[in-house]
Amino acid sequence: MSGWTAKRFWKDVRTEAVEGGYAVYLDARPIRSPAKRPLVLPTVAMAEAVAAEWAAVDKVVDPGVMPVTRSANAAIDKVAVQFGEVAALIAAYGGSDLLCYRAEGPEELVRAQAEAWDPLLDWASDTYGAPLVTTVGVIPVAQSPESLTRLSAPLFSASAFELTALHDLVSLTGSLVLGLAATCDAFEPETIWRLSRIDEDWQAAQWGEDEEAAHAAARKHDAFLHARHFWEISALRA
CATH class of the missing domain: 1.10.3580.10 (ATP12 ATPase)
Structure with missing residues (x-):
């Protein structure tokens, strides 16, 4: 699943400790970056911030109002590599x-x-x-x-x-x-x-x-x- 799905399909958003950090789940699906890498975040605070952005999505995902998710994606897909x-x-x-x-x-x-x-x-x-x-x-x-x-x-x-x-x-x-x-x-x-x-x-x-x-x-x-x-x-x- 791409992290930038066009429309909301999920009901629940939750965070969970995983190997290497914390993940955010949309129902049972972990969010991935645009390059389809696991979005494993380094702190609880960041995971909660990302989860809050996804929980706030109404019908259509708008990256323009999801700055923490955008920066996390950049860290994983661009900076880390x-x-x-x-x-x-x-x-x-x-x-x-x-x-x-x-x-x-x-x-x-x-x-x-x-x-x-x-x-x-x-x-x-x-x-x-x-x-x-x-x-x-x-x-x-x-x-x-x-x-x-x-x-x-x-x-x-x-x-x-x-x-x-x-x-x-x-x-x-x-x-x-x-x-x-x-x-x-x-x-x-x-x-x-x-x-x-x-x-x-x-x-x-x-x-x-x-x-x-x-x-x-x-x-x-x-x-x-x-x-x-x-x-x-x-x-x-x-």
């Missing part, structure tokens, strides 16, 4: 991290970036032993290979489910440092998101907010919060 490539893709953000590229002016923006981003770079240096250098403008600046290796280590030691969350946390913020910080309980997700939007928010304050850009930002914000939630329910402590 090309784990090294995905981890390397995310790690590359460290070499051009948003926090390292500062505006030449005006002074208010320069100050806002420094006040917002310098503490996160200090955190990365203290936490991972990975100091990064900053520059003005967009010309690439070389980072220490040792720092980049240390920053990328958590990616390669993550589970496929955690790496799925990290992919979105990093790509949506444009920063490996912010993506890693988003997985740390010391930082509020909304704070991390705000720090990733310093430039955009400053521009909007100066020139007014573009409606289309605001809608796009809202969609990215929702996706970021979902990725943070998916990280939480991916962790074995959940």
Whole structure:
């Protein structure tokens, strides 16, 4: 059975412990991924979240309102089968991290970036032993290979489910440092998101907010919060 059956046929949804994790059953049938792999989930919390999405289906399955199921499918069908490539893709953000590229002016923006981003770079240096250098403008600046290796280590030691969350946390913020910080309980997700939007928010304050850009930002914000939630329910402590 494909996990993306077009119409509801089941009456009951339940979770059950299976080898390697937890499965969700529609009546007696276990959900499978679109590639027909068993949808074995790492935590009770994730299994319950997936079960709730399937229980909420009325007549027709709509993946657009089933974000946890979508992310779990991606972890199993995409990330797990090309784990090294995905981890390397995310790690590359460290070499051009948003926090390292500062505006030449005006002074208010320069100050806002420094006040917002310098503490996160200090955190990365203290936490991972990975100091990064900053520059003005967009010309690439070389980072220490040792720092980049240390920053990328958590990616390669993550589970496929955690790496799925990290992919979105990093790509949506444009920063490996912010993506890693988003997985740390010391930082509020909304704070991390705000720090990733310093430039955009400053521009909007100066020139007014573009409606289309605001809608796009809202969609990215929702996706970021979902990725943070998916990280939480991916962790074995959940």
